[in-house]
Amino acid sequence: MSSLLFESSRDDLEMLVGEVWSSHVDDRDGLEPAAPHPWSAEPGAATTPCWSGAVSVTGLWQALIAVDLAEPSAQALARGMLGLDEGEEPNRTDLGDAVGELANIVGGNVKSLMPGHHDLSLPVVANTLLEGATELLPQIVLDLAWRGEPVRVRVLALPPSSSHHDQFPEVSE
Amino acid sequence: MHALIIDDSRAMRSILRRIVTQLGWETSEAANGREALDLLEHGLVPDLCLIDWNMPVMNGYDFVVEVRSDGQWRDVTLMMVTTESEHNRIVRALAAGAHEYVVKPFTPDAILDKLVLLGLTATGVPA
DSSP, rough: OOHHHHHHHOOOOOOHHHHHHIIIISSSSSEEEOOOOSOOOOOTTTOOEEEEEEEEESSOOOOEEEEEHHHHHHHHHHHHTTTTTTTOOOHHHHHHHHHHHHHHHHHHHHHTTSSSOOEEEOOOSSOOOOOOOTTEEEEEEEEEEEEEEEEEEEEEOHHHHHHHHHHOOOOOO | EEEEOSSHHHHHHHHHHHHHHHOEEEEEEEHHHHHHHHHHHHHHHOOHHHSSSSSSEEEEHHHHHHHTTGGGTOEEEEEEEEEEOOOHHHHHHHHHHHHHHHHHOOOHHHHHHHHHTTTTTTSSSSS
């Protein structure tokens, strides 16, 4: 995957995430572009209670697609996907399940933007911010808001040169 | 009519259940292909299976292969409902015996349209 592909895919990703939202989460209140939210606070400072779901893509390219939601957004997400009433509180298992499925749908569709064959992992979910492996660099970060709460979608991947190097290792003669 | 919903996400099973119960269908659920096969082997005879691809224990593709290898389930309609949208995956699933393929995200109408196409419902959700 080249940087150029990611640049040309940012609009696709925005459209995709909007489609996921309207199809499975909330067909009335859509996602809005937002300023970057300080998800990670300085050491010792209070952090935003959040949920992260992520899937890995492996194959020709290595990538991690993560969706981060503030706690109220994760609760509303689970409520919407499970068809619960406004007053019903989803439990932690339901929260993790809904966030994981959201990451799975977004990640699966991001995978479809990558040329070549790739495999998608099962989702990983945490009640904190998930960070990718250090060699994975942010390619697209969508800062969004839903009902006034922050939502973020991150696509992290190996830089094209590293991927190309792995794909075509140098042969010493 | 009876639909067996096979997905490791309870949230996704809930979404699919709400769509087909609008049609007056009954539903059963399984969290992976192995659980679904157990239900079939214990006598469940669904009209339709809605099948995710990526699941732990047994994935949806292997479930389709297993079901199609046993003639007693030849009348069960199999529909993949998955994030896997690569052309070769779709071809593989259809070649293995799936009748239809829906890529997530989907709208209720997308599922209902497929059910009409398959002759499993006449006109979608009754008014």
